Amino acid sequence: MAIKTIEQFRTEATSEINAAKPMKAQVNNQVREFTDAEYETAIEDLAQSKLDEQNNGYKRSRTESYGSWNDQLDALWHDIDQGKLDKTGSWYKAVKQVKDDNPKPS
């Protein structure tokens, strides 16, 4: 999937926010529609959110999928103990699976 620029995400976000109108703000107990400035902020927020997900989403997914430090060190110990401190070891295979499942965008 091609990497998108912030400008491309702003275009996408503008379409999505326009489709979502009217959007509401609840200030204390008063509900009202967004002002023009708030719509502009919502577009920028959504564009930045999309950019962040593109650039960093895979890192968060990987972090959630890696095991704990304890489990990873234990796997490494077993790999060393079995003479498998290479690509046949359990730690390498587990980490590679996580990376393959959550690829870095390019």
Added chain:
Amino acid sequence: MAEKGKLIKIQETNVSSATAVVSLTGIDTTYSVYVCRVSEVAPDATDKNLYMRVTKSGSPDSTSNYDSSIYALRSDTTFSTAQFTNGQHWKTSNYASSTGTGQTMQGLFYLFNFPLADYSYITNETTSVTGGNLLIGGQGGGVHTVQSASDGISFHFSSDNIASGNFVLYGLKRD
């Protein structure tokens, strides 16, 4: 002796239909520390992060002046940290909120220096269940590096609406 060491409610609002932004205002120099409590907060689409902003003259400040750090304690024994500088909001948790039954966020935020012409600081403490039924306990802090008074706090999800939640702002009366 009356009202010493009490939380004095300033504002409370309940979200019962889709709302993009929730703001609680009313912070002034009456108290030096304020507390915001949120409970049963859920987005209207799964896997969204809840963000916070200060309000200036009643409007959320979206300038890139938010720094924050979060420590996420997970029930599956691992943990994670996240740091942000010059962001457009504070992140309340390092994990997304979801729409499944019972999968809501609860949180307590202490607001420091808001009424002063100085940086606005927060500490945050949250607990939530992710879409994968993983319990996350979050601890962290944040600063808005603008030397002007803030008069409130606002919440929004990374995208999509806030579907439900209770938001309360208190003044901390110490003496």
